[in-house]
Amino acid sequence: MDMLDPLIHAERWMLEGKEVVIATVVKTWGSAPRPVGSHLVICEDGTFEGSVSGGCVEGAVIEEASEVMKSGEPKMLEFGVADETAWRVGLSCGGRIEVYLERVG
Amino acid sequence: MDPNLLKKLNIERAARRACAVVTDLSDGRDRLVKQAGSDVIQGPLGNAIQAALRSGKSSIFDTEGRRFFINAHVPALRIVVIGAVHISQALAQIAKAVDYTIDIVDPRTAFATPERFPGVDVYAQWPEDYLAAHPLDTYTALVAVSHDPKIDDAPLIEALYANCLYVGALGSRKTHSKRVERLAEAGILQEKISRISSPIGLDIAAASPAEIAVAIMAEIIQVLRLRDGA
Numbered sequence: 001m002d003m004l005d006p007l008i009h010a011e012r013w014m015l016e017g018k019e020v021v022i023a024t025v026v027k028t029w030g031s032a033p034r035p036v037g038s039h040l041v042i043c044e045d046g047t048f049e050g051s052v053s054g055g056c057v058e059g060a061v062i063e064e065a066s067e068v069m070k071s072g073e074p075k076m077l078e079f080g081v082a083d084e085t086a087w088r089v090g091l092s093c094g095g096r097i098e099v100y101l102e103r104v105g
Numbered sequence: 106m107d108p109n110l111l112k113k114l115n116i117e118r119a120a121r122r123a124c125a126v127v128t129d130l131s132d133g134r135d136r137l138v139k140q141a142g143s144d145v146i147q148g149p150l151g152n153a154i155q156a157a158l159r160s161g162k163s164s165i166f167d168t169e170g171r172r173f174f175i176n177a178h179v180p181a182l183r184i185v186v187i188g189a190v191h192i193s194q195a196l197a198q199i200a201k202a203v204d205y206t207i208d209i210v211d212p213r214t215a216f217a218t219p220e221r222f223p224g225v226d227v228y229a230q231w232p233e234d235y236l237a238a239h240p241l242d243t244y245t246a247l248v249a250v251s252h253d254p255k256i257d258d259a260p261l262i263e264a265l266y267a268n269c270l271y272v273g274a275l276g277s278r279k280t281h282s283k284r285v286e287r288l289a290e291a292g293i294l295q296e297k298i299s300r301i302s303s304p305i306g307l308d309i310a311a312a313s314p315a316e317i318a319v320a321i322m323a324e325i326i327q328v329l330r331l332r333d334g335a
Binding site: 007008010011014022024026027035036037073074076100102103104105 | 107108111114115118128130133163165174176177
């Protein structure tokens with residue numbers, strides 16, 4: 001497994017004693033850039049690896065991750081062009097995705 | 106996610122063993138299910154997990170009023186090419202383009218050189234020695250193109266026993282019928298032998314080495330994606 005593998009990074013950060021949030025694509029509708037099961041992992045120091053889209057919603061997911069990091073409560077996020085936030089964080093491809101955020105530990 | 110689960114998951118993935126992370130989306134509790142593990146889950150959820158492990162497809166599964174996410178982690182496709190020949194050189198470049206791992210194995214040191222295969226792992230050794238260190242599995246495609254029975258036959262037999270995803274061998278119908286005879290004499294069952302794809306590759310009337318490599322790769326992709334239920 002190579003240096004692009006997000007779960008390897010997540011484990012390393014965890015072993016360094018850092019807080020880690022794992023974001024996972026759990027559902028897609030229409031044309032979605034990344035398949036179900038794809039991961040974006042976020043470290044407490046702001047570093048992240050992997051992807052849940054083609055870069056369109058990563059910023060929003062990382063923002064939400066800080067809250068999950070604090071509370072420890074998992075969270076489900078939905079992104080799609082139908083959202084009122086479409087111009088900010090919508091998927092330009094016209095798809096819709098559901099992303100599950102959870103803290104490690 | 107449970108920290109211990111993350112560690113175990115990465116161990117399974119590094120060892121190229123299929124497993125699934127099953128998360129109860131209502132309370133966030135998760136567990137790791139191995140394909141050949143003793144911790145088999147019964148009922149509809151268990152069946153859905155096994156189906157996900159076979160296909161490699163992750164999905165949400167609703168049962169008894171609860172919502173689970175089954176994340177199937179199956180090893181990435183690896184292609185093992187026996188024979189560092191002209192076709193293999195083209196196949197190595199195509200494999201890189203479609204992002205598959207590819208190993209080239211050939212005991213003939215004049216063929217198996219890093220210069221002929223830039224950016225690809227080349228093993229100038231007998232297939233038996235390579236396979237002892239890199240065992241075949243159901244997520245591996247074996248392509249035998251050395252055209253020499255001394256080199257090709259043993260790994261072909263091993264691939265059939267390992268139930269490799271794809272087993273292909275270069276050769277005309279006449280060459281292949283002789284190969285079938287040899288394998289039968291070696292005690293390999295006919296139903297196993299018939300898994301060998303030969304003439305190798307999708308029938309696109311390929312003629313040049315690069316075209317044959319395209320046909321081989323197309324056939325591997327077809328077998329892989331049909332397994333996924335696409």
